[in-house]
Amino acid sequence: MIIGIVAISKNYAIGKDGKLPWHYSADLRFFKEMTTGKTIVMGANTWRPIGKPLPNRLNVVLTRSDIETPTEVKKLRSVNEVLELSRTLTNDVFIIGGAKVFESFADVIEKWIVTYIPETIDGADTFMPENFLGGFTVTDTKDLSDGLQVKTLVRNRSGVKSLQEASMMGGRTWDIWIDEYSETHQNTVNEAMHILGIPMIAASIVLLPTLFIEFAMWRIIVELFVIGWALQFIGHFFEGKPPEFLKDRRFLLVGLRWWFKKVF
Numbered sequence: 001m002i003i004g005i006v007a008i009s010k011n012y013a014i015g016k017d018g019k020l021p022w023h024y025s026a027d028l029r030f031f032k033e034m035t036t037g038k039t040i041v042m043g044a045n046t047w048r049p050i051g052k053p054l055p056n057r058l059n060v061v062l063t064r065s066d067i068e069t070p071t072e073v074k075k076l077r078s079v080n081e082v083l084e085l086s087r088t089l090t091n092d093v094f095i096i097g098g099a100k101v102f103e104s105f106a107d108v109i110e111k112w113i114v115t116y117i118p119e120t121i122d123g124a125d126t127f128m129p130e131n132f133l134g135g136f137t138v139t140d141t142k143d144l145s146d147g148l149q150v151k152t153l154v155r156n157r158s159g160v161k162s163l164q165e166a167s168m169m170g171g172r173t174w175d176i177w178i179d180e181y182s183e184t185h186q187n188t189v190n191e192a193m194h195i196l197g198i199p200m201i202a203a204s205i206v207l208l209p210t211l212f213i214e215f216a217m218w219r220i221i222v223e224l225f226v227i228g229w230a231l232q233f234i235g236h237f238f239e240g241k242p243p244e245f246l247k248d249r250r251f252l253l254v255g256l257r258w259w260f261k262k263v264f
């Protein structure tokens with residue numbers, strides 16, 4: 001199971017100056033108890049100040065950069081790579097933060113374990129969205145010492161965002177597909193070629209019915225289609241990687257969603 005574990009203040013703060021804005025031994029002990037023997041996934045910003053793997057856990061750092069990590073720490077580049085890893089594991093995978101990583105996994109987290117810190121943090125710079133528990137139901141509440149309370153929440157099966165129900169195309173959400181697509185569209189020339197080419201191909205398909213009214217439109221339609229595809233292949237030449245749809249045709253649809261996400 002993919003589980004999010006977080007400690008939040010009354011004003012939804014989770015971090016300040018790259019660190020936790022509080023020190024509660026009871027919460028650290030609880031975190032250790034929950035995650036020992038399991039897999040923990042953290043973002044590069046959370047990893048940096050820790051700097052060494054938390055013991056007795058498989059430590060995964062999510063990053064697209066070439067940061068240095070000890071050999072026992074697994075570096076992964078996308079949500080999708082984490083999900084692939086999780087399929088090979090028998091244990092739970094804990095997403096431990098920070099905010100950017102929680103956002104990346106928002107659609108796939110099935111359970112949240114939330115420690116409520118009884119403080120309002122001034123000057124915090126990292127927050128959880130106020131609605132991050134929307135669609136989740138509290139199944140357990142327990143008190144730690146120092147006035148801390150922990151709630152466990154599970155995703156509503158009837159909720160809009162249950163993984164199986166909201167996901168599409170092979171049990172993966174659009175965000176995960178787009179994430180994978182983005183990995184092979186990092187080169188700026190390739191990105192520009194796709195931003196131009198994808199709407200040309202889409203327009204050529206949308207214009208097809210006009211042939212019934214004005215057959216001379218075929219020329220424009222063919223030109224849009226051919227130029228649109230040519231731009232994509234030129235882009236992939238610069239990227240040095242083949243287009244995804246050659247391995248899986250569902251990426252033809254993902255490309256369109258990627259375009260909307262980029263442009264709007």
Ligand SMILES: NC(=O)c1ccc[n+]([C@@H]2O[C@H](COP(=O)([O-])OP(=O)(O)OC[C@H]3O[C@@H](n4cnc5c(N)ncnc54)[C@H](OP(=O)(O)O)[C@@H]3O)[C@@H](O)[C@H]2O)c1
Pocket residue numbers: 005006007008013014015016017018019020042043044045046047062063064065067076077078079096097098099100101102104126179
């Ligand atoms: N209260 C809590 O429970 C809690 C828990 C953890 C952390 N925190 C706090 O949160 C703060 C850090 O949070 P943050 O949001 O700034 O950073 P973060 O989520 O720890 O790390 C962000 C970085 O992770 C990588 N990343 C994130 N999503 C990715 C994706 N989908 N694919 C590939 N890489 C991805 C990127 O690294 P690259 O830029 O290297 O590619 C990104 O810049 C700190 O203050 C920390 O103490 C609080």
